[in-house]
Amino acid sequence: MTYRPAPRDLRASDFDRERVITLLGDAAADGRLTAEEHADRVERAYQARTLGELAALTTDLVAPSGQPIRLDGRRAVAAVLGHDSRDGRWVVPDTLPVVAILGEAELDLRQAILQGSRTIIYATIVFGSLHLMVPEGVSVEISGSAVFTRRISRSVRQPGPRRPGAGPAGSAVPEVGPAVIEVRMVGVGGTIRVTSPRPPRRLGGLRRGLSR
Numbered sequence: 421m422t423y424r425p426a427p428r429d430l431r432a433s434d435f436d437r438e439r440v441i442t443l444l445g446d447a448a449a450d451g452r453l454t455a456e457e458h459a460d461r462v463e464r465a466y467q468a469r470t471l472g473e474l475a476a477l478t479t480d481l482v483a484p485s486g487q488p489i490r491l492d493g494r495r496a497v498a499a500v501l502g503h504d505s506r507d508g509r510w511v512v513p514d515t516l517p518v519v520a521i522l523g524e525a526e527l528d529l530r531q532a533i534l535q536g537s538r539t540i541i542y543a544t545i546v547f548g549s550l551h552l553m554v555p556e557g558v559s560v561e562i563s564g565s566a567v568f569t570r571r572i573s574r575s576v577r578q579p580g581p582r583r584p585g586a587g588p589a590g591s592a593v594p595e596v597g598p599a600v601i602e603v604r605m606v607g608v609g610g611t612i613r614v615t616s617p618r619p620p621r622r623l624g625g626l627r628r629g630l631s632r
Contacts, residue, residue, distance in 0.1 A: 428472025
């Protein structure tokens with residue numbers, strides 16, 4: 421059985437420190453932190469080595485949904501007659517249940533932290549929808565049984581280069597091969613939509629077009 425460190429024990433990146441320091445600056449600007457408190461927390465952020473050390477610096481400043489780093493991604497995503505989502509900088513567990521019953525579930529993995537090379541999503545869709553957004557370098561596999569459920573894949577232009585030093589989806593651990601999101605689905609009606617970066621154009625094809 422492969423050992424997985426707890427989310428709070430994962431190593432922090434410079435990107436994680438930047439997110440926390442930005443929030444600390446906002447809190448100092450509107451008076452939630454004094455100048456001394458701000459200086460102390462910024463210094464601790466620069467010295468932090470784990471996500472848990474960083475997360476402790478902002479828990480008293482904003483609600484859980486607004487935290488720059490969210491460590492508890494284990495609970496199921498449940499969109500029942502409504503909307504439920506995960507986005508921002510969150511730690512994705514190896515397995516994640518998602519339920520969309522007459523509702524919309526959204527998983528944004530573009531800044532998420534994957535703990536392994538394969539993540540399994542157990543999706544139950546009953547006349548609902550699941551929107552999955554993945555970053556460059558992450559592929560999606562969909563399997564299972566679904567009746568009258570549409571599958572839509574859409575490529576979009578990458579907004580900008582990924583931050584240096586980050587693996588697929590900002591992984592906090594070394595990856596072996598490309599990262600894969602496996603969706604095991606049971607569904608009746610509804611839609612599953614995957615949005616991924618547009619693949620780069622091949623230079624050879626462009627040259628052939630110019631030579632004509």
